[in-house]
Amino acid sequence: MKTYILRRILYALPVIFGVMLITFVLFFYLTTPETIARQILGEKAKKEVIQSWIHMKGLDKPYFFNTEAPGIRKVTDTLFIDHIWSLVTFQFGNSYQDDKPIMNKIITRAGPSLTFTLPVFIMGLFLSISFSLIFAFFRATYIDKYGTFLCVLGMSIVIMIYIIGFQWLFSIKLKLFPISGWAEGTDKVRFILLPIFVGVIAGLGGSIRFYRTIMIEETTKDYVRTARSKGLNESLVLFKHILKNAMIPILTNAVMAIPFLFMGALLTENFFGIPGLGSFAVEALFSNDFPSIKAVIYIGAILYQIGLILTDISYALVDPRVVFE
């Protein structure tokens, strides 16, 4: 198993390198340091100011090959190597917004994100598995029919409508929760309940329907017929035989999402004023804070790879047919 994980990490490295390459191309090839500087300092900034800002940030170096530098530095003293090096060593530098270290910001921002995403994830998973089990148990009856109909209705509503609608209902009309904002300590419960509710509801339709499809597919398998022919009762067939088979894709699918919980939810955090990583990304975007965006994308990519590895491992743990080669 150790060698397997090691090999999976080795596979992930080229992909991570690819992400570094993409961010480099996105932020340096498609936009020049000058445009970045102008966006930060304003259109009317003097040429000298811009030049000194570019120099201070080290953005005046050539892309790949520095003819002016001596020796090995011809290759290393370039934008590209700086970019790669900053990512590899997690030295993301300082934010363009307030000149504070990006890494610290990311770490402090991950906390609020988790307090929001973790409950959403757990409650969402629990509810969608329960409902999909109910629909699978009552498959081809009216409960299943109208249930899936409701799921499609829920799926067809864009998340912003959920956010705006529930904010209006619970905060403006009923005045139960504050519209948005954040507080430290236990006081944050007041602020976090509504976003969690919205997060769970918004994701429910799609995931119930997805899980139901998986379970319905299992009910047509031969082993179900065998189990019935043994005289097992319907609930044992569903909760033992079908559920364990269906849980393999469902759980591994959920494991994939775990690392992303750190990333928060871009839109919901922004709407509700939760100071998490999602709203950090939006803020960075609106203030053209490229190093911050770069850092968030990079960390997201690493988390994705961790998710993939965790998925593989969880497959091997729950499915007896899968063994580590």
Added chain:
Amino acid sequence: MLEYYINDILRSLFVLVIIGGGIYTVLRMNRNRIWHDVFRQIWSVPIARISFGVICLYLFVFLLDSISYPLFKEVNKKHVFVNSRTLLEVIYTPAREESYSAPMAKYQFTDKKMENKGIHPAGTNINGEDVLMNAFKGIKVAFTIGGLTTLIILPIGIFFGLIAGYFGKGADTTVTYVYSTLACIPEILLLIALMNIFGNGVLQLCIALGITSWVGLCRIVRGETMKQKNMEYVQSARALGQSHFRIIFKHILPNVMHIILITSILRFSGLVMAEVILSYLGLGVPPEIASWGIMIDQSRGELARDPMVWWNIITAFSFMFILILSVNFFGDTIRDVLDPRTRVKGVKA
């Protein structure tokens, strides 16, 4: 002057050709016995018939809004181009007000010369624009984004998916490397970054959405091709000495077509939703184009006003919801018919 005419005619023609091509393809497919059977089965589901009708209605408005002619004004005995006028604007010409007016409000600040004294069925927004008209205009944006992006994704996704799935080895490694690298970047962040670089605009948005969403199609086509590759019909075609090109496009492509169809229809609604989200972030279409995303974005503060301004968001939401719902139901029916795995059925006797 001529160039404006040519410009409008070309635009209108482009849309007509795309829609005509779509209808022609469906009719051609209908001649095939298998597809004819599939269409018949889809048609036998009432909800699919209703959804199809609704989608056709939207398409009709889209068509009206896409056929345009240039409008000129005579200034100093010279024709000066004012704007393009679409058929939709000819049929429905609401007046412009100064600011908000409630639904069913009468035209108030009508231009003296304008004869029609009508009402704003869905009120007007903060700029005095007719909300219903904006919602109608949003249909064009939605279809342009959904359609154009699909046109961008399809060739890329299908081609690379087929190549990777069929040839395996190096081709597969390369394609999977490229798409797993792209998939690794959180989609919304990549979209934001791309839109930041491209700037606002419908075409830019389509390209950005195309870059992020060809991955899904490619992955599905690749997986299905790998399955089909080992089927007897491919083996026998190979044994008969047919070229790889012929096997891929003549034999495998028709057999993965149903999956492509299902994926693209169900993705369409995702694309329409993506426009709304990006428009909220200020990264979608330019704010002067009326789109549902922009309408919803505008209405954020409106619900807190007193008296509440609800018509903007409700109209935009209803237009969007009905379209997405219809597309989802229609796509679902197609999937149920084409993909036997999701069908609720018993043991085969």
Added chain:
Amino acid sequence: MALLEVKDLRTYFNLPEGTAKAVDGVSFSLEKGKTTALVGESGCGKTLVSYSIMGLVPEPNGFVAGGEIMFREEDLLKFSFSRMRSLRGKTISMIFQEPMTALNPVFSIGNQLIESLMTHGTGDRVGAKKRCIEMLKEVGIPGPDQRFDEYPHQLSGGMKQRVMIAMALLTNPDILIADEPTTALDVTIQAQILDLLKKMQKKYKTAMLLITHDLGIVSENADSLTIMYAGKVVEQGDVKTVLKKPSHPYTQGLLRSLPSMHSPGKKLYSIPGVVPQAINFPEGCRFRTRCIEAKKECENEPSLKILKNKVKCACFFRK
């Protein structure tokens, strides 16, 4: 007195195109310690007959439209759902065609075996485990103690079918339904499995319903024979009599299409056409569309009548 008697069984399917009369008036009986074979091409409804006996007709589209299944003077079709369930796997067991998929891949073999015993309330877990291992040994699985904790994917197809047989016979059932038990297996394994079935049947005095399309298997293993075509019985009788001198044109065609040891080099006969779809079975004699002897009167429905050699046959031209 027959142990199980199927009388005029009708099992239909509701399809979008209409009602498919997949099983339409089938009668036969099972006797203690004897094997009855149900033979027919695929799609003739023979598997559906077994599902009807087990009470496993696929819902919601399939349903039993009529007939009786008499077991110990009671009609199984009138049993409540829970009473039928307590019978299933205990008094009536079934072996399926595909051993590869018939076992649940994520549970160990032991788990699936014990489950059957525990459901029917036979003893404690320790005793049940002992019984299962004994049974595994009896069906010829080497190292039953280790196999008990293994998963289905670790066994070969033949081994899995042995496990299925062990599972079916664990509760010492009165009736065993074997639905094409060897079709998915290699020829060499087929003979072993059939021998095993025969041996176990002799030992436990089980009545067996052997469903197959292979007349070779029938001649060696069965006592009586029912031949089905398109949901109806066309010929029924003692195995030796029927196979020696088939009466119905369909049975004759089936037998002629078997390769023979006595006339090598001759072109093999085949019945023209295919079994029609259950949704559009022809009116009258359902075989008439493929029958070489078909005449005008075949458009009427033939009834099953007893011929001189005591064989039942549904054809107008047989006396």
